Amino acid sequence: MADKPSRAVVLYGDGLVRFVDSSHIHLHSLASKASCGFLSLPIAPPSESEDERIVREFALLLDAYEAYHDTVRSTSLVTISERFMGMKAAIFTNNASLKSFGTKLGFSVFQIDALYKNSPAGAEPPVDFGASELLKLLGFQVGKTVETSQYDLVFVHVGAGEVNVEKDKATDDVGYLNALVGAITQIAQPGSEIGARLHLSVVTSYGKVSEKDDPNLSVSFRKDDENSYLSKLVPRQSYTMKGSQPRKDVRHHCPMLIAQWQYAVTRKDMAETFSFKDFKECGGNLVIPADRFLHEVAFKLWKAPKYGA
Incomplete structure (x- = not known):
């Protein structure tokens, strides 16, 4: 636990995990030093549109699923600040x-593009400038931490085709996400003042999925795993439960992938690449429900009690 509250950046690659490959070196580098795992999601409602999925899954990350349903009836909701x-x-x-x-x-x-509107011509690469502007909002600038900041938490939502709106540009969006990870981690060097206070989460999802998706992308415990004598040594998390009640409609396949890093605060696990296979076999966080994510981040910011405590 840090001796001062952290400030957080969440880079959310919405529907982009399918497009991560070996060329995205900054994502893999982050995974190699981060605490990695999965966020489970419920089964999607039938006939859900892409826009509805985007908002619903973001609402789940905020533990605001009920608020998502209330948006039809209400113009004002309980805010993040409240x-x-x-x-x-x-x-x-x-x-x-x-x-x-x-x-x-x-x-x-x-x-x-608001991150780049003040970028001077011929200056540092746009992504580097954008990363600097992003961290300024959290009170990080010129290698130092300002005691008061404009924000405690900043999300960057990058969806397939959102950054570059031309058709079939999802791979470009992953490239942007990868570059942004590299630019931020370059600024938040281990041992630096910024590195000690910045909590970075990279969350990626599969977007729209069906029951026919790759069965190897399942986080449920398989029968052949249960038969192994080593299975008794593996801890299991109750991501299928909410309190004492079973969660309804838990989707066991195609979860969100999450890597979290803060120098000298987060634990390093054995994952070396940003991939489902490596996170499942070597990740340290296993699976938690997506609606617990913001509670975990808020704890690092001293804005919430520890989830599960």
Whole structure:
């Protein structure tokens, strides 16, 4: 546990995990030093549109699923600040539906290109400038930490085709996510003042899925695993439970992948690549429900008690 509250960046690659490959070296480098695992999701409602999926899954990350349903009936909801001890939060996204939902939850909402609007011509690469601007919002600049910051938490939502809106540009979006990870970790060097206070989460999802998706992308415990004498040594997490009640409609396949890193705070596991296989075999976080994610991050910011404590 840090001796001061952290400030957090969440890079959310919505529907992009399928496109991560060996060329995305910054994502793999992060995984090699981060604490890695999965966030489980419920089964999607039938006939859900892509925009509905985007907002619903983001709502789950915020533990605001009920609020997502209430948006039809209400123009104002309980805000992030009211739920998490005055936490100030912002989101960068190009998705109109997500902007509307974020505004109702009390987020400051920006277009992704707002990170680059003040970039001087011929200066540092745009992604490097954007990373610097992102960290400034959290009070990190010129290698130092300002004691008061504009925000405690900043999300960057990158969806398939959101950054580059031309058709079939999902791979470009993964490249952008990869470059942004590299730029942020370059600034937040281990042992630096920023590195000690910045909590970085990279979350990626599969987007729209079906029961016919690859059965090897399942996080459930297999029968052949149970027969192994080593299975008794493997801890199991109750991601299928909420309190004492079973969760309904848990989707056991195609979870979100998550890698979290903060120098000298998060634990390093044995994962070496940003991949489902490596996270399942070597990740340290196993599986938690997606609606517990923000509670875990808020704890690092001193804005919530420890989940499960």
